[in-house]
Amino acid sequence: MTTKPPLVLASSSPWRRDLLARLGLPFECASPDIDETPTPGESAPALVERLARGKAEALRDRYPDHLIIGSDQVATLDGAILGKPGSHEKACQQLALCSGRTVTFHTGLALHDSATGTTDAMKESLRVHFRSLSGDTIERYLRIEQPYQCAGSFRMEGLGIVLFSHLEGRDPNTLIGLPLIALVDMLQRRGVDILGSAGAT
DSSP states (O other): OSSSSSSEEEEOHHHHHHHTTTTOEEEEEOOOOOOOOTTTOOHHHHHHHHHHHHHHHOOOOOOOTTTEHHHHHEEEETTEEEOOOHHHHHHHHHHHHHHSSSEEEEEEEEEEEEETTTTEEEEEEEEEEEOOOOOOHHHHHHHHHHHHTTTTTTTTTGGGGEEEEESSSSSSSSHHHHOOHHHOOOOHTOOOOHHHHOOOO
16 A cells, blocks of 8 residues: 555665664655755754755655655764764774764754645754774774764664763664654654554555
8 A cells, every 4th residue: 555645755875764664654765966065154953954854845846746754964073063984094083083972963854745835844863972982992893884974983773883882862763864753743743644554555
């Protein structure tokens, strides 16, 4: 069966796709094409909410009768955005900076109803408290997972969890890039019966 209206995930991320699949709802994925450059003076929370909204709304012409989910995420340390390291050396530097400290992940979430032209958008934050990491621990972790395209230089859905002492926030899925608790709220407000649709054929 299909949900009415059908769902689209505006992302090519396999991690977000796997998270959304947990709800058991049919959906398709499509990559939005937007400029993700921050505006001068834009805060991290404002940036992720704007980009999430932009990603969802970028697909409205292609999917005119759908609910389109957009999401974006940045990590910050002492207010400065941590980018994707891109190399082993930069990942080592990034994790050394994070050692024994707290990194905040800001995730924006948007749900665009292309039939009505309306969008719900919000942002959610989760604080990651890192253990004190030795150089050897950092080196061994990076050699195993090579998370060089991941903000913060780790994969929460993999061995990255061994780097943390604890998390602070209402939804650990936020760290992977799609806050499911908030998304369920948004979908239910739009009349999507998740338990009535999940697993149905």
